[in-house]
Amino acid sequence: MIGESRRAPGGGRMSVGQIERELGKLRTNDDGTLALRSSVLNLIVVTDEESAPEITDSVSKLAGRHPARAVLLISDPEGETNVDVGLSAFCHARGGSGTQVCAEQVTIHAEGPPAMHLESFAGPLLIPDLPVFLWYPGEFSPRSLEFAAMADLADRIIVDSAASESHEACLREIATLVEDPEMPAIGDLQWVGLSPWRSLLADTFGAPERAGDLEKFESAEVLYAPGGENRALLLVGWLASTLGWKPERASRNGEGQKIEFSGTSGDISVVLSPDSPDARLRRIRLYSEEYSFQVSRHRELSDVRTTVMRGDELIAERTVHLGAFDLGVLVGEELRYRGRDETYEGSLRAAVEILDL
Amino acid sequence: MADTQSLQNILRDEQRLPRVPEPGVVVIFGASGDLTARKLVPALYDLAAQRRLPLEFAVVGISRTEMSNEEFRGKLRRALEEHRSGEVSGDVWESFAGGIFYLPGDSKKAETYKGLKELLKRLDSERGTQGNRAFYLSSSPSLFPAIVENLGEAGLSEGEDGGWSRLVVEKPFGRDLESAQELNAELQRYFDETQIYRIDHYLGKETVQNILALRFANGIFEPVWNQHYVDHVQITVAEDIGVGTRGAFYEEAGALRDIVQNHVMQVLCLTAMEPPVAFDAESVREEKVKVLRAVRPIPEGEVEDYAVRGQYERGWVFGEEVPGYREEENVDPESVTETYVALKVFIDNYRWARVPFYIRAGKRLPKKATEVAIQFHASPHTPFARDDTKGLAPNVLVVRVQPEEGLSLKIGAKVPGTGFEVSSVNMDLLYGTAFLEEAPDAYQRLLLDLMLGDPTLFIRADEAEGSWKILDPVMRHWSQKPEVSFYQAGTWGPEEADDLLERDGREWRRP
Numbered sequence: 001m002i003g004e005s006r007r008a009p010g011g012g013r014m015s016v017g018q019i020e021r022e023l024g025k026l027r028t029n030d031d032g033t034l035a036l037r038s039s040v041l042n043l044i045v046v047t048d049e050e051s052a053p054e055i056t057d058s059v060s061k062l063a064g065r066h067p068a069r070a071v072l073l074i075s076d077p078e079g080e081t082n083v084d085v086g087l088s089a090f091c092h093a094r095g096g097s098g099t100q101v102c103a104e105q106v107t108i109h110a111e112g113p114p115a116m117h118l119e120s121f122a123g124p125l126l127i128p129d130l131p132v133f134l135w136y137p138g139e140f141s142p143r144s145l146e147f148a149a150m151a152d153l154a155d156r157i158i159v160d161s162a163a164s165e166s167h168e169a170c171l172r173e174i175a176t177l178v179e180d181p182e183m184p185a186i187g188d189l190q191w192v193g194l195s196p197w198r199s200l201l202a203d204t205f206g207a208p209e210r211a212g213d214l215e216k217f218e219s220a221e222v223l224y225a226p227g228g229e230n231r232a233l234l235l236v237g238w239l240a241s242t243l244g245w246k247p248e249r250a251s252r253n254g255e256g257q258k259i260e261f262s263g264t265s266g267d268i269s270v271v272l273s274p275d276s277p278d279a280r281l282r283r284i285r286l287y288s289e290e291y292s293f294q295v296s297r298h299r300e301l302s303d304v305r306t307t308v309m310r311g312d313e314l315i316a317e318r319t320v321h322l323g324a325f326d327l328g329v330l331v332g333e334e335l336r337y338r339g340r341d342e343t344y345e346g347s348l349r350a351a352v353e354i355l356d357l
Numbered sequence: 358m359a360d361t362q363s364l365q366n367i368l369r370d371e372q373r374l375p376r377v378p379e380p381g382v383v384v385i386f387g388a389s390g391d392l393t394a395r396k397l398v399p400a401l402y403d404l405a406a407q408r409r410l411p412l413e414f415a416v417v418g419i420s421r422t423e424m425s426n427e428e429f430r431g432k433l434r435r436a437l438e439e440h441r442s443g444e445v446s447g448d449v450w451e452s453f454a455g456g457i458f459y460l461p462g463d464s465k466k467a468e469t470y471k472g473l474k475e476l477l478k479r480l481d482s483e484r485g486t487q488g489n490r491a492f493y494l495s496s497s498p499s500l501f502p503a504i505v506e507n508l509g510e511a512g513l514s515e516g517e518d519g520g521w522s523r524l525v526v527e528k529p530f531g532r533d534l535e536s537a538q539e540l541n542a543e544l545q546r547y548f549d550e551t552q553i554y555r556i557d558h559y560l561g562k563e564t565v566q567n568i569l570a571l572r573f574a575n576g577i578f579e580p581v582w583n584q585h586y587v588d589h590v591q592i593t594v595a596e597d598i599g600v601g602t603r604g605a606f607y608e609e610a611g612a613l614r615d616i617v618q619n620h621v622m623q624v625l626c627l628t629a630m631e632p633p634v635a636f637d638a639e640s641v642r643e644e645k646v647k648v649l650r651a652v653r654p655i656p657e658g659e660v661e662d663y664a665v666r667g668q669y670e671r672g673w674v675f676g677e678e679v680p681g682y683r684e685e686e687n688v689d690p691e692s693v694t695e696t697y698v699a700l701k702v703f704i705d706n707y708r709w710a711r712v713p714f715y716i717r718a719g720k721r722l723p724k725k726a727t728e729v730a731i732q733f734h735a736s737p738h739t740p741f742a743r744d745d746t747k748g749l750a751p752n753v754l755v756v757r758v759q760p761e762e763g764l765s766l767k768i769g770a771k772v773p774g775t776g777f778e779v780s781s782v783n784m785d786l787l788y789g790t791a792f793l794e795e796a797p798d799a800y801q802r803l804l805l806d807l808m809l810g811d812p813t814l815f816i817r818a819d820e821a822e823g824s825w826k827i828l829d830p831v832m833r834h835w836s837q838k839p840e841v842s843f844y845q846a847g848t849w850g851p852e853e854a855d856d857l858l859e860r861d862g863r864e865w866r867r868p
Contacts, residue, residue: 202368320406
């Protein structure tokens, strides 16, 4: 997207009124005309000093596809009391008329006690009548008072279960949040990243004669990279919850793990194994008595190959784009979604049941 | 556990995964033509690459040119590089091209269809296409009846083993009411109307569909969308380009057949229709047909009071001198073919009684623009001094379809100052800017709908005929009176078009 970033001079502490006025000025073009403001949502992002540059970059890239009032909160509760406000707008020209359209970003560095009350910054800066997405790109503490206060502002919370040091604990925390009726809907970037995989796997059962194999699976293998544990677990959780598999036993299997399920027409064993680090998910393979179904990512490309085999005979195959998976794309996918994602919630519950074995 | 049919849906039965069609084959007649290379194959490739097509999918091209599968694939690959922006992934192309087949043959001969039937059967067993086929007629319209008859006689108008068979017809849907009726009768001899998909790519455009979203997803417009509040409506479909290399085609067609009968009438229907009960094929198309039925017939003796026929002369478009229509390649130097049409129509129903719809469409106008402008009645009384309201015009709501999709509302506001001067200002909303998603190409959308079996955005037989019925008296009158009014390229049409509105005390907007 071609556009320009505009930045307001100054900084330091500013009032809500000053911020709104300065944002208005940012939309003023060089020739004195006023650029339009375009927004379909509010996006609040909570991050720390270290991740701030990368997150800021992702947020400004999102502005093109999901024009928003973005409020980026950089929190450092340990520091001396300090508040610093930065304002910017991402503007781009539309069509032949040259009309400029801008999306705004407010960045607030809060140190010391103000960092414990981020909701007091975010609340007054939200644009009325638009949905509020709250994004935690890194670790978050779902049990803290601060989190509850922020969640109160939001219609949807976006988290990344792979960003936590302990992926297991994080998945459990999210599962607890999902069960809390007071919480808004929750989305996990690790789940979003599975969408193309799930779609491709579903495609292999598009032919009616193979649909019957959905209840005849005997085993499955998932290869994932370090950091992709939750993605792999959610994928298996999805299969389990959709196909009615009940987790029975788990055991170590080399570097990975073997999980045994009971299904409607027999037992299924699933092996999760770590693989090379260049793709969070490398491959999934499902075996029924007659067929094997495989979706596998090319090592260096973002292409993915699907095959259906009967013994050694290739029944169907194709290669398609898996699509991009950078942070902006994953968050963008989440911003398109409203409401609870029941398939995700079912898969998450199943994944936690697996962890409980 | 559920039966196998619903089992297949279990993994896909949710909102976040896209709908993917059942396995099937698209058979393209006229496969060596421009449309296949420029639009159909790029659209199918993109759909395949974006994981929107089923795993078991194939394309079969048919035309008279002798070519092997490999040569056909190579030709399409080159066309893809030429007509599609963005990189073509080698592996994805190879995988897609593996499902492309070519059958040389004369579409008028029965043996071609025997070969086709065998090939399709082979694909069903080798590629799992399940007996589902869509036949895309992208050949010359003169071949349509022969192709349809041969398909029917070969038993291809029904899918194999319980699969489906669908027929896609590109415009023009006939040349007039009579030929459209004949064509429909031909198609329906072998295919049921529910199997026929008449394609008007305009309806595949996101921006055109947005007219429906705007009207029926917002509570505030519909209450004023009628004769109580609307003074008149102007529909403009303007192009800045000339006929280019399509002179021979255009000589036969003219703007009325090329643009008005299909695209413009569709925009008219979407603008004027009643809210459909549901966004499904029958509900939407039923409401569109009701609009066409309600359009007041233009009496043949009064065509000149309702219709203007124009042709561009040499002129300047955006700094470039361009030739007149009669100077274009393959155009008769004394041609009276219209490159511009203006029409005044009335829709005689409760909603639109007495509201004129002014329609214009033309080539070599100053800019490319498609818009619908709803002009409201002026405020019945303004309490401000007359001099103070000089700058005030009635409210106009403009739905812009292209180039900049959006909405603009002209409203009166106080001019800052100590007096009470009011003037009109434009409030612009470019709703395209709110969602910068790459809108899918119209053909992608329509091909996917075709495979999914959703004909909502395709034209029903009675729609095509209804539209011709409105225009027939105009065409008859023009054919008896071979005269045309001229306008300079780069202007907004002939003077007669201005007179059409001036007689009613109105004027055309500048888009």
